[in-house]
Amino acid sequence: MEQTSRISLRPLITPFNMILGIIIAMGCIITILRFTGGLAAVTHLDDNNPWGIWIGFDLLCGVALAAGGYTTSAACYIFGLKRFHAAVRPAILTAFLGYALVVLALHYDVGRPWRLPFPIFWQQGTTSLLFEVGLCVFLYLSVLFVEFTPAAFEWLGFSKIRAFIVKLTLVLTILGVVLSTLHQSSLGALYTIVPSKLHPLWYSGYLPVYFFVSSIFAGLSMVIFEGSLAHKYLHHKMDETHIKEAHGVILGFGKSASFIMAGYLAIKIIGLSVDNNWHYLFTDYGAWFLIELIGFVALPSFVYAIGVREKNIRLIQWTSLWTVFGIVLNRFNVSLIAFNWQLSSAERYFPGWMEIAISLFIVAIGIVAYRLATHFLPILHEHPEYQAH
């Protein structure tokens, strides 16, 4: 009782909410411009640069950062690390919202969004890596939706159907891992068709492996980062179990991320050696590549390890944000910065402000949806009638 009264007293008009409101209002206006004036009215895309930040950020980063869903549920339900149980629901919620927003963002980017179901239901281009991405994202979004429903059913009081869905947990989790492996990797594999356009330091036969492995630590880092935000701003919504397990989640995930990033670094070096691209390291692009690899993979991996050894929760939380930046940097490098590197600077792409505004708009919708969901649904706490413990 005391909790609910505290929530209702929280003011709705805060500076943060006002900024969110402005972004969403602006997004609505640009949406109208986009669907009346075409892509040219709001983007800097052109014939040489058909993909901008709506693909580089909204799709590539969105999908990578929503990887917390499959990594967390796999850790808990398949690998049997039950002490991470409290982290599963927020991770599934973030993943579900993340993928839903990726699909929403695609409606802005593709020319005729109402035809998005065509490749799945009408005419399948099975030779395309984008078909694999599309099919898996569609299926995985459905899986995430089903995985998310128990929280909603608890809230609605549908205990029978909830019990049925909960029985499917293992199957859904395995399906989630299979589908995530496929589409996370095929997002990287999209670029295997363009050895002539992507800089050799980023182009590699290992692109699908890079994208998949980096999605794992992206997902883990996102769970840590988002958890630390939730603890700061939504602490009142959490139950004792969630708060008690939080440190274990941060330490466990930080440790895994550290190891996986070290492995990622190793396969990046293998890729560099296989294609014998060492000489490119001494060029401008090489310096940029090293900044990405050392500054945003090797170092955060090391700092994660220190944080885990010293049990320094705050250090791990800051490192998770650092790693998330590294993922964004990597996806930008592949899709925008090292892409079309041979074109003259006049022919290169830089996003227009309205493109950035739409990307912010999508993120803002995500934040509002997350807050609404955690407000009404048993996400950060267990429903009193369905406690597992």
Place this chain on the structure above:
Amino acid sequence: MTISRRKFLGWFGGGLSATAVSAAGTAMAGGNHHFEGHPDTMGVLHDISRCIGCRKCEEACNRVNELPKPEKPFDDLSVLDKKRRTHASYYTVVNRFEVDSKPVFVKKQCNHCMEPACASACFVRAFQKTPNGPVVYDESVCVGCRYCMIACPFNIPAYEYDDALSPAVTKCTLCAPRIQKGQLPGCVESCPKEALIFGNRKQLIKIARERINKYPERYIDHIYGEHEMGGTSWLYISNVAFSKIGMREDLGTTSAPQLTSGPLAAVPIVVGLWPVLLTGIYAISQRKDKVAAEEQAEAVASAKAAADEEMKQQIAGVKKQAAKEKEAAIKKEVKKALEAAAKEAEEKNAEAPEKKEE
């Protein structure tokens, strides 16, 4: 039932390679197939050394494809001052390059690859390589994802970015409808210098080779498009190095579908292996939990048993001790009583004689 082993394996192999072909759309390393392109495919040979940059081909292209009229008329050659690429409103462009202070003109349009990147990349099969040469586009299914434009190594497909409701990808069709009617492509028909020849691709390669052999001092010894990206229907011969006139020589000879066949081949591996492996891991972790629980229960039970036993022994010991102590106490009391009695008796005896003496 007279299915021989060989026959059975033959079916099996056929099924496998059919799956492989349908999955990657082309010959893959694993299958024993090699796609060399449709045998009677048509193409165009562009002899760059003959092009004078008159833009007649651009004009014809605009006319036969009913494209919007350009700002500057086609006889305005100042357009050539700026390097251009294909665009939604022009499917072909002629560019001028200065090589050794001499102008060289190059026509640019879709090369109609033998194994097109756009067709391989399209997730809704909007592009198709027709057996007679043209790579054609079906607007009625196009979603507008523009992956074809990303994939094209020649930067050819363009997009109608300013169309809000029905934007389409645009590119040269090799005048497929005209070819069907037995006509020449618009650009070829209008070329006054015979810098463009339309014909059977194999024949065109022969012609190109003959010209190079006949005038080795005039031509570079390379037919551009014979092998680039797996070969293209458009072929080029030139009197200057291709890299100097905006044509990339570093594209390699691997076709686009082959570049992506590796990642596509990983799909059945992931789909086949992951569920089995993950179920196994789940079973192992369950078993570990179970064993741990059993071991814990056992440990608790044995600890309890040991404690019980100890307790029993202790109680027995205490009892024994108590009994002993009790016995000792009784003995002591008895002794005490006896002693007291003896003393009393003695005292009585001592008193009695005294009384007798009185």
